[in-house]
Amino acid sequence: MNQSAETNEKLTAKRGRPSISAEKRETTRARITSVARTLFQQDGYANVSVRRIAKEIGCAPMTLYSYYDAKIDILRSLWGDVFAGLLEELKPVSNVSDHEAIYKMGLVYVDYWLRHPEEYRLVFMAKGVTQSQVNVFLDNPEILSGYEIITEAISAIAPNDDAETLKTKLDFFLSALHGIAHNHITMSGYPWCSPEEQIKYAVMAISSENEAEGS
Amino acid sequence: MNQSAETNEKLTAKRGRPSISAEKRETTRARITSVARTLFQQDGYANVSVRRIAKEIGCAPMTLYSYYDAKIDILRSLWGDVFAGLLEELKPVSNVSDHEAIYKMGLVYVDYWLRHPEEYRLVFMAKGVTQSQVNVFLDNPEILSGYEIITEAISAIAPNDDAETLKTKLDFFLSALHGIAHNHITMSGYPWCSPEEQIKYAVMAISSENEAEGS
DNA sequence: TTATTTTAATATACGCGTATATTTTATCAA
DNA sequence: TTGATAAAATATACGCGTATATTAAAATAA
Numbered sequence: 001m002n003q004s005a006e007t008n009e010k011l012t013a014k015r016g017r018p019s020i021s022a023e024k025r026e027t028t029r030a031r032i033t034s035v036a037r038t039l040f041q042q043d044g045y046a047n048v049s050v051r052r053i054a055k056e057i058g059c060a061p062m063t064l065y066s067y068y069d070a071k072i073d074i075l076r077s078l079w080g081d082v083f084a085g086l087l088e089e090l091k092p093v094s095n096v097s098d099h100e101a102i103y104k105m106g107l108v109y110v111d112y113w114l115r116h117p118e119e120y121r122l123v124f125m126a127k128g129v130t131q132s133q134v135n136v137f138l139d140n141p142e143i144l145s146g147y148e149i150i151t152e153a154i155s156a157i158a159p160n161d162d163a164e165t166l167k168t169k170l171d172f173f174l175s176a177l178h179g180i181a182h183n184h185i186t187m188s189g190y191p192w193c194s195p196e197e198q199i200k201y202a203v204m205a206i207s208s209e210n211e212a213e214g215s
Numbered sequence: 216m217n218q219s220a221e222t223n224e225k226l227t228a229k230r231g232r233p234s235i236s237a238e239k240r241e242t243t244r245a246r247i248t249s250v251a252r253t254l255f256q257q258d259g260y261a262n263v264s265v266r267r268i269a270k271e272i273g274c275a276p277m278t279l280y281s282y283y284d285a286k287i288d289i290l291r292s293l294w295g296d297v298f299a300g301l302l303e304e305l306k307p308v309s310n311v312s313d314h315e316a317i318y319k320m321g322l323v324y325v326d327y328w329l330r331h332p333e334e335y336r337l338v339f340m341a342k343g344v345t346q347s348q349v350n351v352f353l354d355n356p357e358i359l360s361g362y363e364i365i366t367e368a369i370s371a372i373a374p375n376d377d378a379e380t381l382k383t384k385l386d387f388f389l390s391a392l393h394g395i396a397h398n399h400i401t402m403s404g405y406p407w408c409s410p411e412e413q414i415k416y417a418v419m420a421i422s423s424e425n426e427a428e429g430s
Numbered sequence: 431t432t433a434t435t436t437t438a439a440t441a442t443a444c445g446c447g448t449a450t451a452t453t454t455t456a457t458c459a460a
Numbered sequence: 461t462t463g464a465t466a467a468a469a470t471a472t473a474c475g476c477g478t479a480t481a482t483t484a485a486a487a488t489a490a
Contacts, residue, residue: 016466017456050447060470062448071447130345231436232486265477275440277478286477 029067031057033081036074041118045075046128075126076137082119086112087146094149099207102153106177106199109150113181114195120185124178147174154206169206176202244282246272248296251289256333260290261343290341291352297334301327302361309364314422317368321392321414324365328396329410335400339393362389369421384421391417 054061269276308319
């Protein structure tokens with residue numbers, strides 16, 4: 001049997017340089033995005049070249065293309081990480097569905113960006129990115145799932161709303177949350193009312209219609 | 216006096232190659248945008264290189280930089296031409312201020328894009344343009360003036376609206392008009408209701424609030 | 431007519447992202 | 461141990477937009 005196992009090994013053994021392991025591949029990808037993130041946040045996406053990233057890592061520029069399809073994909077991966085972190089913080093407050101939960105989601109959402117202003121800039125303020133490059137990123141179901149959590153919570157308190165109305169409420173809610181986050185991040189010197197207070201209005205706005213409809 | 220004139224000429228005469236005349240300069244700029252427009256509409260902005268435009272014109276690539284600061288400025292100039300044409304058609308229907316005038320402006324606005332679908336694609340669907348490149352274009356007062364005409368007409372039928380409300384109505388009205396134009400241009404195979412009919416709803420939407428407020 | 435000057439036009443070069451070609455490395459077969 | 465093989469990594473090349481250097485053209489001064 002041992003000899004059979006050996007024979008099996010020999011039958012399946014492949015000549016040539018073996019592929020790197022999935023683990024090694026992910027380690028390298030993480031190294032690339034880590035270095036790129038630092039440089040992008042420091043100098044801006046457009047001002048950081050592939051050659052510069054490679055030099056910082058200590059490999060050839062074309063090596064990066066073994067791990068990412070294009071320069072923009074390194075940025076998209078960073079965006080994915082940022083949204084994964086956001087989703088991770090949204091989930092724990094999404095298991096309840098009432099106004100309070102929506103308020104808490106709003107809090108978590110805004111607080112996330114306030115605690116990660118550099119990530120906010122990386123995602124929403126990157127220079128040198130075209131609209132179609134962003135769209136490819138947004139086509140990823142994982143990215144949209146975070147917004148679906150909020151939609152589900154809004155749906156729970158307005159069960160009679162059709163899909164279009166829910167989409168409008170979600171879009172408004174997110175617009176308001178982004179406005180709050182954006183103002184605090186980009187014009188931090190201005191004495192804004194606290195996010196806690198402002199988010200209450202956002203929740204009220206998407207709740208009052210429900211109440212009006214219910215009347 | 217003749218001698219004085221000669222002396223004046225001599226005093227103001229300048230050695231060296233004279234600058235090209237303003238007329239010649241504009242002629243060349245028009246030639247550049249004309250050739251570029253054809254190529255951009257045929258192959259898309261991103262797929263048309265500066266070298267290719269120059270070759271079509273019969274000059275060196277760097278010659279183009281004597282007439283435009285950058286490749287994107289050739290496109291911006293084309294956008295400006297398109298909006299100038301639109302403005303030219305909007306003005307005649309803007310001298311009256313009532314619902315009918317707003318409706319007619321809507322008709323003119325949508326009809327303009329339907330008659331110039333290639334221009335529509337050039338302005339709103341150019342690939343390879345970043346958001347900041349578009350923003351520089353929009354900062355031009357001449358571009359915004361076309362929208363101000365519509366704002367003024369809306370203001371005339373809702374004199375009590377504050378600036379923010381007017382801006383919201385304008386934005387909605389333009390969103391609706393663009394939606395109508397966009398659908399007809401990009402999904403022309405679908406049997407859309409006529410723009411004439413759809414625009415009525417857009418006008419109603421920004422009028423009904425006024426009536427509600429007036430009640 | 432030639433020299434000088436100034437501008438227009440062109441030539442060359444650069445760094446960019448990435449396509450393609452080549453070399454290096456890590457394995458197995460003989 | 462050497463040869464063969466296949467993947468990883470690197471080297472080279474390409475066209476891009478545009479910065480910089482150089483040449484050509486058109487004028488005036490001498």
